[in-house]
Amino acid sequence: MSTPMDANREHWDEATDIHARGNVYGIEDFKAGRYQLHRIEVEEVGDVAGKRLLHLQCHFGLDTLSWARRGAIVTGVDFSPKALALARRLAAESGIDARFIESNVYDAPAALNERFDIVFCSYGVLCWLPDLPRWGEIVARYLEPGGIFYIADAHPFIRVFPTDDDITDGSTSCARASRTSTTLPARAGRPPPTTPTRPPDTRRPSTSGSTAWAIS
Numbered sequence: 001m002s003t004p005m006d007a008n009r010e011h012w013d014e015a016t017d018i019h020a021r022g023n024v025y026g027i028e029d030f031k032a033g034r035y036q037l038h039r040i041e042v043e044e045v046g047d048v049a050g051k052r053l054l055h056l057q058c059h060f061g062l063d064t065l066s067w068a069r070r071g072a073i074v075t076g077v078d079f080s081p082k083a084l085a086l087a088r089r090l091a092a093e094s095g096i097d098a099r100f101i102e103s104n105v106y107d108a109p110a111a112l113n114e115r116f117d118i119v120f121c122s123y124g125v126l127c128w129l130p131d132l133p134r135w136g137e138i139v140a141r142y143l144e145p146g147g148i149f150y151i152a153d154a155h156p157f158i159r160v161f162p163t164d165d166d167i168t169d170g171s172t173s174c175a176r177a178s179r180t181s182t183t184l185p186a187r188a189g190r191p192p193p194t195t196p197t198r199p200p201d202t203r204r205p206s207t208s209g210s211t212a213w214a215i216s
């Protein structure tokens with residue numbers, strides 16, 4: 001009989017097919033050389049060059065590969081075989097060195113026995129987990145002493161608010177809130193690191209419950 005965990009994994013296999021279509025999730029932007037991270041993550045995680053970064057629940061690895069583009073030595077963990085097949089394909093196509101491990105995050109220690117400078121995860125992570133304290137132990141188990149754990153997430157409650165397909169703010173066009181995506185928030189391509197940055201994005205995740213919009 002299918003367990004809730006099986007149903008969740010099947011959902012993510014299905015979602016991968018949807019997210020892989022066109023530029024729904026920013027794949028085309030990524031292939032064009034951009035990185036798929038929000039300003040808040042880049043600013044708060046800081047310089048990752050040469051650091052070992054573990055991305056938990058990495059989906060098909062756009063963030064993982066984006067950190068690699070910024071110089072991190074990356075490992076992604078996810079339990080969706082479809083997502084990881086796409087992650088590996090994107091890594092190969094982009095010539096990015098990355099390791100992806102297929103595992104339920106709770107079973108990861110059986111497949112991965114190392115420590116990392118950074119454990120990272122973002123948007124759409126916590127709400128799928130049945131046991132947060134156990135998950136926290138997994139995070140701690142992977143951290144090098146003095147390493148950092150970084151999470152940016154949003155509560156699904158935010159979906160009760162309407163979204164426009166396209167929101168324009170002066171010269172800044174904002175990411176489209178994909179109606180097919182189960183990920184919060186919607187993604188959009190980020191300029192490559194060498195591109196001059198825009199003023200700080202104030203519409204980023206905060207404890208006050210605002211959503212994040214990636215500026216393209």
Ligand SMILES: C[S@@+](CC[C@H](N)C(=O)[O-])C[C@H]1O[C@@H](n2cnc3c(N)ncnc32)[C@H](O)[C@@H]1O
Nearest residue numbers: 012057059078079080104105122123124128183
């Ligand atoms: C919303 S996505 C994460 C999106 C990611 N932040 C990104 O932007 O690409 C959630 C991911 O968590 C993974 N996931 C959910 N539960 C998991 C579990 N117990 N073990 C491993 N991966 C899990 C799913 O397969 C999915 O790829």
